[in-house]
Amino acid sequence: MRSALESVGYLADEGIATALFCAARLPQPLLLEGEAGVGKTEAAKALADVLETPLIRLQCYEGIDAAEALYEWNFPRQLLAIKVSEAGGRTLSEDDLFGPEYLIARPLLRAVEHRGPRPAVLLIDEIDRADDEFEAFLFELLGEATVTIPELGTVRSSHPPIAVLTSNRTRDLHDALKRRCLYHWIDYPDVQRTTAIIRARVPAASQTLAAQVAAAVQRLRSLDVQKLPGVAEAINWVLALDLLGLRELDERAVEATIGSVLKYREDLELVIGRGAAWVATGS
Amino acid sequence: MIAAPIPRPAEPDLADIAARFSALVRAAGAAVTPERAGRFASAMALAPPATVDDLYWLGRVTLVDDHSTIAVFDRVFSQVFGGLVDPADFRGDVPPPPPPSKGSTRPPKQAAPGTEGSLPEPTASTSATGDSSEGEPSAHESLTAVLSPEERLRHQDFAKLTADELADLRRLGDRMALAAPPRPGRRRTRDPSGRELDVRATLRRSRRTGGEPMVAVRRRRRRRPRRVVLICDISGSMEPYARAYLQLLMSGVGAARAEAFVFATRLTRLTRTLRAANPDAALEKAGRAAPDWSGGTRIGDSLKAFNDGYGRRGLARGAVMVVLSDGWDTGDPGVLAREMQRLSRLAFRIVWVNPRKASADYEPLTGGMAAALPYVDAFVSGHNRTALDEVLAAVASP
Numbered sequence: 019m020r021s022a023l024e025s026v027g028y029l030a031d032e033g034i035a036t037a038l039f040c041a042a043r044l045p046q047p048l049l050l051e052g053e054a055g056v057g058k059t060e061a062a063k064a065l066a067d068v069l070e071t072p073l074i075r076l077q078c079y080e081g082i083d084a085a086e087a088l089y090e091w092n093f094p095r096q097l098l099a100i101k102v103s104e105a106g107g108r109t110l111s112e113d114d115l116f117g118p119e120y121l122i123a124r125p126l127l128r129a130v131e132h133r134g135p136r137p138a139v140l141l142i143d144e145i146d147r148a149d150d151e152f153e154a155f156l157f158e159l160l161g162e163a164t165v166t167i168p169e170l171g172t173v174r175s176s177h178p179p180i181a182v183l184t185s186n187r188t189r190d191l192h193d194a195l196k197r198r199c200l201y202h203w204i205d206y207p208d209v210q211r212t213t214a215i216i217r218a219r220v221p222a223a224s225q226t227l228a229a230q231v232a233a234a235v236q237r238l239r240s241l242d243v244q245k246l247p248g249v250a251e252a253i254n255w256v257l258a259l260d261l262l263g264l265r266e267l268d269e270r271a272v273e274a275t276i277g278s279v280l281k282y283r284e285d286l287e288l289v290i291g292r293g294a295a296w297v298a299t300g301s
Numbered sequence: 302m303i304a305a306p307i308p309r310p311a312e313p314d315l316a317d318i319a320a321r322f323s324a325l326v327r328a329a330g331a332a333v334t335p336e337r338a339g340r341f342a343s344a345m346a347l348a349p350p351a352t353v354d355d356l357y358w359l360g361r362v363t364l365v366d367d368h369s370t371i372a373v374f375d376r377v378f379s380q381v382f383g384g385l386v387d388p389a390d391f392r393g394d395v396p397p398p399p400p401p402s403k404g405s406t407r408p409p410k411q412a413a414p415g416t417e418g419s420l421p422e423p424t425a426s427t428s429a430t431g432d433s434s435e436g437e438p439s440a441h442e443s444l445t446a447v448l449s450p451e452e453r454l455r456h457q458d459f460a461k462l463t464a465d466e467l468a469d470l471r472r473l474g475d476r477m478a479l480a481a482p483p484r485p486g487r488r489r490t491r492d493p494s495g496r497e498l499d500v501r502a503t504l505r506r507s508r509r510t511g512g513e514p515m516v517a518v519r520r521r522r523r524r525r526p527r528r529v530v531l532i533c534d535i536s537g538s539m540e541p542y543a544r545a546y547l548q549l550l551m552s553g554v555g556a557a558r559a560e561a562f563v564f565a566t567r568l569t570r571l572t573r574t575l576r577a578a579n580p581d582a583a584l585e586k587a588g589r590a591a592p593d594w595s596g597g598t599r600i601g602d603s604l605k606a607f608n609d610g611y612g613r614r615g616l617a618r619g620a621v622m623v624v625l626s627d628g629w630d631t632g633d634p635g636v637l638a639r640e641m642q643r644l645s646r647l648a649f650r651i652v653w654v655n656p657r658k659a660s661a662d663y664e665p666l667t668g669g670m671a672a673a674l675p676y677v678d679a680f681v682s683g684h685n686r687t688a689l690d691e692v693l694a695a696v697a698s699p
Contacts, residue, residue, distance in 0.1 A: 032354060032355075032358055033358050033361070033362070036348075036355070036358035036359060036362055037358070037362045039348065040344050040347070040348075040359070040362050040363065043347050043348075044340065044343060044344060044347065046340065048362075051368060079487075080486075080487050081486065081487035081488040083488075093501065093504050093505055093508075094504070096508065097504060097507070097508065097512050100508065100511070100512050101512050104511070104512070186614060186615075187368070187614060188614045188615035188616065189615075189616070190572070190573065196366045196367065197334060197336065197337075197366070199366075200340070200362050200363060201362065201365050201366045201367065202361075202362050203365075203368045203371060244608075244609070244613065244643070245613070284639075
């Protein structure tokens with residue numbers, strides 16, 4: 019699993035590889051948690067790449083409801099059908115109006131309807147942003163891989179999707195949801211892995227630069243900053259350095275580009291107080 | 302990764318191992334359901350673990366359901382499969398709720414696994430054992446260590462409060478639900494006098510009239526109450542008020558869906574604990590969950606833990622923060638000032654309830670209180686029944 023993930027550019031440690039393997043093979047929804055920027059969303063994308071199946075993504079937000087997540091009736095089209103049948107003098111029964119052709123499938127229904135050959139990967143991103151009522155609404159899908167549409171009946175999946183849920187822990191998820199899921203906490207990767215990830219993501223960057231940035235990010239995490247920089251920030255940093263044509267991380271390079279890693283004024287002051295040279299070289 | 306071989310190579314009964322190991326993790330305090338144990342067994346059947354590392358990850362992914370239980374799992378795992386592990390690694394505090402950002406949660410690498418036929422009993426219990434004695438604590442010792450805060454709680458002097466006042470506190474929490482000022486929600490709701498036209502609903506309605514829109518459906522933004530976050534000081538100096546304020550926290554959690562935290566030297570989240578139906582049981586559990594009852598005070602550090610672990614993630618954003626503390630801080634007032642500033646940028650308003658404010662000659666001169674005051678929107682006393690109305694008014698003011 020690890021090497022398969024590596025082949026699609028996602029450098030996984032053993033924990034995340036085991037979690038994704040179990041999610042795909044048991045099969046069981048997987049709940050991923052971790053600090054922002056450690057690669058939760060990327061893990062789902064990588065899984066879809068490995069399995070060579072589509073990734074269907076549902077970004078959650080406050081107030082998301084069935085019409086946005088599951089399905090909706092195509093009202094304009096229904097109205098049009100009514101008008102057309104009126105003009106043509108035909109009668110139109112209700113069953114005609116509530117057929118599959120008037121249904122707009124949103125991500126969850128699309129995932130259930132996916133025809134294979136392999137199950138789709140369904141990424142339910144930042145589930146903690148949705149209202150807690152929304153979680154209950156996922157149970158049928160996660161447990162049975164079915165969706166019930168009152169007018170049409172129950173849609174059963176021939177290839178139940180592999181569900182990956184991510185959460186930033188802005189609130190506690192409901193136990194009933196957790197009970198249905200495998201759980202994995204993603205930690206910040208160590209310096210070697212960060213270096214390797216940077217190299218994989220920014221091929222243009224030199225090994226030296228990648229290693230320097232990985233070490234610098236690690237040093238920044240040892241400071242008392244408000245938002246600890248993650249892998250995403252490290253990659254952005256290297257991209258910024260690369261754009262400026264810098265081959266090495268030195269004091270001036272840090273001063274010029276630190277804004278791509280730290281996003282709070284207090285953090286910037288703290289780091290500049292500690293010294294840009296320290297960030298670059300550790301001394 | 303070191304590939305240490307699994308100790309029992311001769312046809313182990315996976316279901317048995319899964320069940321017994323899960324029982325140990327459960328006994329150590331993590332909520333492992335039989336369903337999860339079954340999942341652990343199927344995962345092992347699916348991918349027979351070749352190394353202790355493999356087994357660790359299979360177990361952790363299937364049995365653990367929250368970041369806070371990873372430490373419990375690690376401890377039991379090391380005891381069972383890791384041979385002799387220094388108990389000092391696991392004694393003392395369980396990690397605080399905010400996730401550790403540095404370092405790895407992996408157990409120490411096992412060079413020489415030495416597990417015998419039977420699974421050893423885990424010795425320490427899950428709740429923080431506080432200050433345990435030197436050496437390996439026996440099961441009995443750690444049990445008393447766990448129970449003692451609760452005992453202390455029971456014997457604390459709350460005689461000053463009459464039953465009436467306690468009932469009042471409960472009602473206050475209930476009313477807080479109505480009191481928290483509303484914020485505009487994202488969802489909309491039908492309202493004949495609403496300002497926006499709901500085009501979708503208007504079209505839908507027009508199907509009844511042959512596709513001619515006859516009725517304009519209107520809507521407006523729904524208003525939702527702001528979140529209330531209660532942070533209560535339970536250090537020694539606040540002891541006379543602790544029980545009363547805990548009642549407030551509990552009813553706030555129950556009725557207003559508030560978030561509740563307590564701190565003395567460190568921060569403990571009590572929202573889940575206090576949600577239990579029975580007040581006494583909830584208070585007992587709260588006593589166990591917060592290991593630092595009647596200890597010293599580190600307000601600044603506790604607020605920092607709150608900001609880092611919860612506030613920044615969204616818990617405090619747009620919320621009404623209620624801090625119940627006398628402002629006696631043994632930490633650095635500079636830290637408190639900085640964290641209060643951060644909090645004030647996140648929160649909608651900050652209400653500071655300080656029972657010492659009631660006495661006529663009180664002036665907020667203690668280092669902590671003086672540092673915090675510039676960022677406080679309302680400073681009230683809340684030491685008796687009438688003063689509690691002040692608290693309510695402070696929470697409610699828009």
